[in-house]
Amino acid sequence: MSEEEDDIILSELPDDELVQQMFDDLYDGLKEEIEEGVNILLERGWEPYRILTEALVGGMTIVGNDFRDGILFVPEVLLAANAMKGGMAILKPLLAETGAPRVGKMVIGTVKGDIHDIGKNLVSMMMEGAGFEVVDLGINNAVESYLEALETEGPDILGMSALLTTTMPYMKVVIDTLVEKGLRDDYIVLVGGAPLNEEFGKAIGADAYCRDAAVAVETAKEFMARKHNQMAAG
């Protein structure tokens, strides 16, 4: 912007400053800079998993917090998520090779009868931004399509979205079917969408209602932590 601000040469920054700069670049949605930063850290011998958690997820956490607090809005978050995606594209194959631990996996989709997807897409992006693997089933999902994805993908979390008051009750149909088949406790069920509220989430038997994408990420992390603790204890 101003004259006195020199161009920063990412490769000349020491690790800690580079990571700080990547936080800023994520915040500003600068995809190419993020890709460059990831490549530099790889060259310096960072483990892919460390780059993911310390540089990318760390930066997206700031974005998520500011979104939650009403400082950033959807446009900025979409740009940040897009920059994150650039970095992830480089890391993804390497993470698989190195057998890095998985943060968690989510199957998400808008329920039957509902063709809205902006909110759901935002949750997907923020979840990916937090290091989760996300399988997006798209819009208008019948219970069968959720069940099939749960079986083939084996996620930790099932996410359901609805924008219409006429479609939100369908979430209960899905949850009831899971209960009926004895599968309910195998998954963390998170629900969201403009007309929903916490009371509704409880009434239909979801684990939690998530007000927005940032809350969805926090809630997912919290439930994953509990799940890991239980596994450790059991």
Add this chain to the structure above:
Amino acid sequence: MTNALSRLLADRDWLLADGATGTNLFNMGLSSGDAPELWNVDEPAKIRALYRGAVEAGSDLFLTNTFGGNASRLKLHDAQGRVRELNRVGAELAREVADAAGRPVVVAGSVGPTGDIMEPMGSLTYDAAVEMFHEQAEGLKEGGVDVLWVETISAPEEFKAAAEAFRRAGMPWCGTMSFDTAGRTMMGVTSSDMVDLVAKLDHQPLAFGANCGVGASDLLRTVLGFSARGTETPLISKGNAGIPKYHDGHIHYDGTPELMADYACLARDCGATIIGGCCGTTPEHLKAMRAALESRPRGERPTLETIAAALGGFSSASDGTGEDAANAPARPRRRRRS
């Protein structure tokens, strides 16, 4: 140049708009997921009944059943090739009902969002959005609407694209945005931002305002925000009938006709000229709103406390305008490249 709406606005100091389209169609048996616009052709009797419901309840203006009638939305039902037809027929049915009312009733051609995210965050270009809205506008014009009416918009670029499309169609128009995220639109637009946005448009609307969003209280806070920013253009207030609540497997809005009557009068006191409902607002609600607007005197501009006491609390502590905007926390910035 005058039109049915500008004439009514010149004669009257408030107008009653309509209520919900979706909610009322679902009550008539529309299944979730089906495109309501297809009913313009497949179930014209039900669409006429929908329109008549608003007119008989006393609406001075009602919207056509064409909210999702743009190519991007209709594509989800593989009906993207029927934009012109579905909009024209939806407008023709409305024209028929309005002309039979025996008093001036304005037909407003509803244009909803494309559902796509615009560049650079998303893939929809400004030009493509203008083209899509223009195609729909021509269909509505052909069907005989008095004005075009873009609603439930959250992105400023999309609002501008609609204004440009309506200019190309040579039609007068109105427009509302939906303030559903802590008093802002999903894309972060505040009520005062919208006033500034509208002021810069080449093709000025006859009226602008807010629709849908969270509850009736939030909507009135937004209207207060518009008038505080200052505008000579008439303001539109179309709020939901309360908040959706879940009871035994179905949803109903908790706003009673009495509450919506209070909302209508408060909306007028807040500075709105065109007052109606949105989701959950049935003809019952509209009748109560009409009766209240006719019988109750105007009051002073209400405070936020008065609104909350009458209609319930707000969904967020602030709406990003006034002092809140100046005090917005900013993240300490490092250097950045230009």
